[in-house]
Amino acid sequence: MKRKLEGQVAIVTGASSGIGAGVAKALAAEGAAVVVNYSSSPDKAEKVLQEIKAAGGSAITVKADVSSEPEVLAMFAETLKTYGTVDILINNAGLQKDNKFHEMSLDEWNRVIGINLTGQFLCAREAIKEFLRRGVVPEKSKAAGKIICMSSVHEVIPWAGHANYAASKGGVMMLMKSIAQEYAPLKIRVNSIGPGAIRTPINHAAWQTPESYNQLLKLIPSKRIGEAEDIGGAAVWLASDDSDYVNGITLFVDGGMLLYPGFEDNG
Numbered sequence: 001m002k003r004k005l006e007g008q009v010a011i012v013t014g015a016s017s018g019i020g021a022g023v024a025k026a027l028a029a030e031g032a033a034v035v036v037n038y039s040s041s042p043d044k045a046e047k048v049l050q051e052i053k054a055a056g057g058s059a060i061t062v063k064a065d066v067s068s069e070p071e072v073l074a075m076f077a078e079t080l081k082t083y084g085t086v087d088i089l090i091n092n093a094g095l096q097k098d099n100k101f102h103e104m105s106l107d108e109w110n111r112v113i114g115i116n117l118t119g120q121f122l123c124a125r126e127a128i129k130e131f132l133r134r135g136v137v138p139e140k141s142k143a144a145g146k147i148i149c150m151s152s153v154h155e156v157i158p159w160a161g162h163a164n165y166a167a168s169k170g171g172v173m174m175l176m177k178s179i180a181q182e183y184a185p186l187k188i189r190v191n192s193i194g195p196g197a198i199r200t201p202i203n204h205a206a207w208q209t210p211e212s213y214n215q216l217l218k219l220i221p222s223k224r225i226g227e228a229e230d231i232g233g234a235a236v237w238l239a240s241d242d243s244d245y246v247n248g249i250t251l252f253v254d255g256g257m258l259l260y261p262g263f264e265d266n267g
């Protein structure tokens with residue numbers, strides 16, 4: 001049986017760890033050639049590359065800081081040089097720089113917005129240029145290209161002590177919807193995934209002790225933390241023709257975190 005992403009090329013930003021690594025491996029398992037982007041950990045990116053290759057997939061690693069325009073342009077140039085085109089962009093790279101709002105420095109604000117929001121703008125713009133140049137290749141996909149933005153439940157849930165992060169994800173939501181609206185007539189699909197709590201380095205404090213894990217579970221009706229594989233499955237679906245009529249949505253993968261837990265036994 002033909003795999004869902006056979007013959008397609010995917011760039012996954014921030015793919016050296018956590019959700020990005022999980023998504024890179026899931027896309028490769030469905031036949032995509034994967035660009036494993038990293039900004040600071042070549043050894044971890046190499047490990048992801050080797051895992052993909054050991055499973056029979058194709059991948060390269062490319063260093064680029066997604067908040068730097070020249071580095072993003074160079075990443076796309078290297079992708080096109082190696083694989084000829086790009087069909088799927090997973091806009092995943094992101095970070096937190098938490099602080100009380102009244103103590104938040106402009107550097108903490110700018111760094112989070114620069115990577116989480118401006119980084120998604122730069123990568124999406126370059127992907128769209130290539131999708132427009134190439135158009136639909138029917139034997140590969142019904143779409144001319146697919147972009148999946150890694151957002152968060154915090155595109156809708158306010159988050160005290162994380163105003164820069166929540167603002168970046170709220171921005172990602174409207175960036176995603178605006179691009180989806182602009183390019184839907186040209187058969188380009190743009191969607192987001194909104195993870196809840198996924199077990200990765202970004203939030204290790206929330207799951208590393210039994211006490212913090214039990215506290216976290218109060219927010220999750222499904223009563224387990226999510227794993228990178230949970231996001232990998234969602235990314236494959238959104239990148240494949242199985243979701244061809246889906247455009248401009250956020251697919252929340254959150255174990256029910258958006259169901260307002262706490263209300264279930266409240267009267």
Ligand code: NAD
Binds near residue numbers: 014041094150152198
């Ligand atoms: P992570 O820290 O494991 O991964 C983040 C990745 O982004 C790392 O590989 C890091 O090197 C990379 N990165 C950071 N700055 C970069 C830059 N300037 N250029 C390129 N890469 C850069 O954390 P994660 O949980 O896997 O996070 C991935 C995405 O998922 C982020 O956008 C995050 O906001 C989002 N998310 C995570 C959770 C969760 O619970 N883990 C929940 C909601 C959303």
